[in-house]
Amino acid sequence: IVGIFSLLNLPLDLLPNMSMPSISIITNYPGASPVDVEEKVTKVIENNVATVPNIDKINSISKENVSAIAIQFNWGTNLAEAANDLRDKLDMVRDELQTGANQPIIFKFDISMIPVMFMGVEANQSYDDLTNIVDKQILDPLKRVPGVGTAFAFGGKERQINIILNRTRLESYNIPVSQIMNILKANNMNMPGGPITIGKKNYQIRVPGEFKNTDEIRNLVIGANRMGTPIYLRNIAQVKNGFKEQTWSVRVNQKRGVMIWVQKQSGANAVAVSKAVRKKLKEIQKVLPSDVKMQIVMDSSIFIKRSIGRLASTILWGGLLVFLVVLFFLRNIKGSLIVAMTIPFSLIIAFIFLYLAGYSINIISLAGLAVAIGMVVDNAIVAFENVFRHRYELHREAGEAAVFGTAEIGNAIMASTLTTIAIFLPIIFIKGIVGVMFKEMGWDIIIVLAASLFAALFFTPMLSSLLLKEARIKIPTTKVFRIISEKVGVGFDKFSLFYEKLLNWAIHHRGRTILYGILVFAVSLVLLNFIHKEFLPPTDQGQVQGTIETPPGTDLAVLTHIMHQAESLAVKDVPERQNIIIRSGSSPFSGIALAMGQKEGQNYGRLMMQLVPKKDRKRSDREIAHDLAEKIQKIPGVSDVDFAQQDAFAQMAGGGKPISIEIYGYNLTVTDSLAQLIKQKMEHIPGITGIEISRKKGQPELWVNVDRHKASALGLTIASISTTLRTQVFGSTATLYRKGGNEYDIYLRLKKSEREGMNNLNNIFVTSVTGKHIPLSSF
DSSP: OHHHHHHHHSOBOSSOOOEEEEEEEEEEOTTOOHHHHIIIIIHHHHHHHTTSTTEEEEEEEEETTEEEEEEEEOTTOOHHHHHHHHHHHHHHHGGGSOTTOOOOEEEEEEGGGSOSEEEEEEOSTTGGGHHHHIIIIIIHHHHTSTTEEEEEEEESOOEEEEEEEOHHHHHHHTOOHHHHHHHHHHTSOEEEEEEEEETTEEEEEEEEOSOOSHHHHHTOEEEEOTTOOEEEHHHHEEEEEEEOOOSEEEEETTEEEEEEEEEEOTTOOHHHHHHHHHHHHHHHHHHSOTTOEEEEEEEHHHHHHHHHHHHHHHHHHHHHHHHHHHHHHHOOHHHHHHHHTHHHHHHHHHHHHHHHTTOOBOHHHHHHHHHHHTTHHHHHHHHHHHHHHHHHTSOOOHHHHHHHHHHHHHHHHHHHHHHHHHHHHHHHHOOHHHHHHHHHHHHHHHHHHHHHHHIIIIIHHHHHHHHOOSSSOOOOOSHHHHHHHHHHHHHHHHHHHHHHHHHHHHHHOHHHHHHHHHHHHHHHHHHHTTSOOOSSOOOOOSEEEEEEEOOTTOOHHHHHHHHHHHHHHHHHHOTTEEEEEEEEEOOTTHHHHHHTTOOOSTTEEEEEEEEOOGGGOSSOHHHHHHHHHHHHTTSTTOOEEEOOOOOHHHHHTTOOOSSOOOOOOSOHHHHHHHHHHHHHHHTTSTTOOOOOOSOOOOOOOOOOOOOHHHHHHTTOOHHHHHHHHIIIIIOEEEEEEEETTEEEEEEEEEOGGGSSSHHHHHHOEEEOTTSOEEEGGGO
């Protein structure tokens, strides 16, 4: 009963729950170039956290808008304490970070953070409001599903109050942008005024001053002309309840949509979570607008159930074959049943241990059980055979035969079992990823073998005393069974004679026997060199994922067009697909993606497909990925394609290829040349594919070189120039607009026609301390 309870309550997962000794620090710096990110964020953080104890290695990636620092600790380091130490260091460095950089985020990755499910949500008429629909009607209910850790979404349109400035009117009204920013902030707040007593009652004074609608923003007074006539915001800008400028786009099954991924809680049953999510999605679909449809693109529980189902089937078939082999050799059904009963007994003990230890049923723990299942009957066979001999050859009573027969070989099977356990015991103490991965397997085998020893010494004798009460061996009455038994007996007699002769020869030719043994051992060592070696064999998970890279600086519209072509190729050339999602541009979680080893940026696109089950297709997922990558590489504008199937371990270790060569140096030109030379050499090595250099060309930049003397003479500072330029070109959030429980940015920016092209850049003006508008080209 305890074993069944444990089995039913054990979580199902693909791999053991594990954490790599690695912590990432993600810092977003909107609008910053890779050089600025590195100098003003990455190096500042690296220099301060480098003194944290037990650090093994620090790697960092600085890209447009984001810094990702991966800190690897020595194995055995307490990551909770390490994270606290990092927080202390980050608190100290907060004032040193460049203004505009967001608060650094500490990110610890473990196997449970790999999404259990990817979904796509598509819509037609409701597309403009799809982000809000997904957030309120899909994500919120999903987060309340038992076992769900969190759910994220990206894609679609995000609402924003856009204040589109007119540069000509700004100049004519002599209104600096900074003045508009300050007035918007000052006129959008709820301020408590303190308590006041009126009569016998106390009241709290409050000034509700937040914007209630966009008309209040349009009619906001931002200044006055020389005649004292008020200047309203509507006079110099358009105020629109619109959307943020999209830096990414998502398509679900060739339609515009939003992508969702669901993560489970650490230790939760991945299969149960997936089942509960699917049930909740059916309920959610009923209340969604009719044009909003949800599609499950990838579900890891499908692969988990298939993998565990195959292993469970292997264990069952193994148990059946063990029974048949024992029956074949013993030619006694009762004896075969007695020996076979050791298998479920040992497995029940193993399930109890897994439950009490907080482990899960996964491919590693089941592999341990599959390995052990052939060994658990060894002790029982030896014990039963000796009991059988005492009962029918020495003619003892059943009880006596059980006691004396087991006692006679008890020490031998105990020593045999302990030596086998001693082989697997070191696995528990191995450090590093191997120890983390295979500790459960080691414990499984040890517990099962210990249980089999207990069964052989106590369980098997007990059953033998109950089932071997007949005074004589009962001869099979079935003709077929009797004939088979007789023929098997004749075969055993012949084999015994052969073995006796072989053993006799070996005893009289000891030198040759030892020499032959050494020769076989030497040949096996030679053959070992011809066996392929890898940490874990590749598995067909029925998924294809790939990254498509375009030259730096590629416009989102161009990238989106290229991704549409890649999507069309996948639809045409991969009939094995079930669902497909493409993403163009940088996701809002680019920092986390970089920390997990994925390629991110404005010039990257990503394609994901769920395939039909393996039995329904002829090609493996890797073959499909390879063929598709070759065709996508030929699309004009594509600079690189990477469809290498990256496993969970690569992501946990910070991503990367199976083989990497690190080049250290301070001269970027020399290291780049050396990297190119190594790449050319490696391209001629057979079997190597997907060679790439991690350092890519950065986003094209236009540098505004300020003449400090002229700027100073005009009453300008670098701070005022860069802030004004950033607000007018990139844009700035002045304050927040709150409505219906939601918050939207109030965002200032020049209209698009006035912030594109070199002429417009030169004509952007900066307001001096004296109130004069000075074009950028003047300094």
